[in-house]
Amino acid sequence: MKKKNTQDQEVQGAQKNKQVKEIDVDQIDLERMKDRTTDLPALLEYAHSIGGFSVVPTEQGVIKGQAMTAMKEQTEMHMEQIYDQMKLLAEQAHKLKRRAEVSFEIYDxxxxxxxxxGxxxxxxxxxxxxxxxIVSPQEWGKTMPFDQFLAKVKLLADHTWEVLEDPAGN
Structure with missing residues (x-):
């Protein structure tokens, strides 16, 4: 019991000597803190602890920095090229999907x-x-007997249909 009272007195004494500052969690800027922390402090350009020394680039550091910049630019260029290729492949996949849909519609x-x-x-x-x-919408003119024109198509040798005109824009 005496030990507990002694601990309480120590805590009260510490509170009198130091002002207890409440932490307002809403005021913490996590994005800023994220920029100021690292798993590899040796890679920081500044001292990472109180009393630490700042890192001054050496000639070797400048060479490595330039190499890193060149590598980054090269990587970004290749990533952009891959992105463009992916975009083209996605467009081709969309056209192929539409071609299959139209082929099914035609055979139905x-x-x-x-x-x-041909x-x-x-x-x-x-x-x-x-x-x-076999009659185009222009040949029908105003007397077109259909509700809607869906597609202009060409029969290919593999018996699929190439969509030449798609008014729906698909």
Whole structure:
């Protein structure tokens, strides 16, 4: 019991000697603190502790710095090139997907003829039914008997369809 009272007295004495400062968590700038910390303090350009010495670049340090800058620029250039390639591949995948969708729509469509490889055809819709025609929307003029023009297509040798015109923009 006496030991506990002694500890309480020590805590009270410490509180009298030092003002207890409350920490306001909302005032802590974590982003700033993140910039001021590192797992590898030897890589910092300034002293990382009180009494530490500042790091002054040597000739070797300047050479390494220039090499690092060149490497960074090279890496960024290659990353941009890879990004452009990925973008192109994504566009090609989108076109291929659309080509497959149109091919399925055409083979589900009503057609009153046998399509010939290499010829151009037109896919229309009327009352929720797909119809393949050899007549273009311009040839129909104002008397077009369909509700909507869906695509201008060409039959390829592998019996898939190349989308030449896609009014829906897909």
């Amino acid at each position: 469509a009503q057609m009153g003829f046998k399509p010939v490889i 010829n151009i055809y037109y896919l229309y819709e009327k009352k929720n039914k797909k119809i393949l025609s």
